[in-house]
Amino acid sequence: MRLLADLHTHTMASGHAYSTLTENARAARAHGLELIAITDHGPSVPQGAHPWYFWNLKVVPSVLDGVRILKGCEANLVPDSDNGMDLPDVVLGLLDFVAVGFHPTAGFDEPDRARNTAALLRVMANPLVDQVTHPGNEDEFPLDLNAVVEAAVRHNVILELNAHTFDPASSRAGSTAREREFAHAAYKAGAPVSIGSDAHYALHVGRFEAALAVAEEFGFAEERIVNRDAAGVLAHLQGKRERPRLDIGGEWRWPTGPDSELSVEGEGGWW
Numbered sequence: 001m002r003l004l005a006d007l008h009t010h011t012m013a014s015g016h017a018y019s020t021l022t023e024n025a026r027a028a029r030a031h032g033l034e035l036i037a038i039t040d041h042g043p044s045v046p047q048g049a050h051p052w053y054f055w056n057l058k059v060v061p062s063v064l065d066g067v068r069i070l071k072g073c074e075a076n077l078v079p080d081s082d083n084g085m086d087l088p089d090v091v092l093g094l095l096d097f098v099a100v101g102f103h104p105t106a107g108f109d110e111p112d113r114a115r116n117t118a119a120l121l122r123v124m125a126n127p128l129v130d131q132v133t134h135p136g137n138e139d140e141f142p143l144d145l146n147a148v149v150e151a152a153v154r155h156n157v158i159l160e161l162n163a164h165t166f167d168p169a170s171s172r173a174g175s176t177a178r179e180r181e182f183a184h185a186a187y188k189a190g191a192p193v194s195i196g197s198d199a200h201y202a203l204h205v206g207r208f209e210a211a212l213a214v215a216e217e218f219g220f221a222e223e224r225i226v227n228r229d230a231a232g233v234l235a236h237l238q239g240k241r242e243r244p245r246l247d248i249g250g251e252w253r254w255p256t257g258p259d260s261e262l263s264v265e266g267e268g269g270w271w
């Protein structure tokens with residue numbers, strides 16, 4: 001199985017990641033990917049990106065060096081906002097892809113399964129939410145698995161099998177068993193599933209090996225994995241809601257030799 005899209009990548013704008021968006025796109029191209037979603041952390045984690053960062057993603061090309069770029073976010077669940085997340089609906093509605101997940105310091109640091117589940121079910125019912133990241137983080141953010149999987153089916157929300165969780169150096173390395181349980185249950189129930197790198201450095205973009213091994217062990221069919229290729233991702237997203245800026249930013253290519261010029265097609269420019 002080979003996946004050609006990565007729906008979970010971070011840039012320096014996340015505050016604890018170390019590559020630029022451009023470096024991530026180049027790494028994706030070198031790795032043979034067709035599409036990446038840029039999913040920087042929302043403002044509730046230390047040095048997470050300001051809402052203006054997400055609002056202004058329109059200046060980024062929608063295709064860069066042949067790689068489709070989805071301008072997205074990884075919003076944090078928070079206890080005290082209008083929509084239960086740290087980015088308002090007016091910003092989320094402008095993005096091509098909205099991921100959401102629990103993270104430390106955002107207001108859910110006491111492990112409380114019932115409270116976490118209620119908060120997550122609420123945001124999954126928001127039609128702007130596309131994907132739940134690393135749902136198997138049992139130690140820090142325990143969840144009611146059946147309720148979350150049922151909500152994923154009902155609201156057509158992707159449940160991610162997070163590749164980074166299987167890295168022994170990950171802060172979530174203790175939650176691989178629960179991450180596997182979530183992926184298996186989601187798949188069996190017919191929920192949309194993805195495999196994300198959660199790259200915090202360009203060389204990790206599109207690196208899914210450990211999670212792919214889990215998917216293959218469980219016998220997942222490639223056509224059931226949303227990020228199998230760009231067409232699969234775009235068909236899923238467009239089936240869920242309008243994406244008003246999906247094609248804004250044009251198609252750009254970096255120069256390839258000393259005499260070549262930066263080239264642009266379509267609606268490129270700055271606003």
Ligand SMILES: [Zn+2]
Pocket residue numbers: 074101102103133134
């Ligand atoms: Zn995360």
Ligand SMILES: [Zn+2]
Pocket residue numbers: 008010074133198
């Ligand atoms: Zn992440």
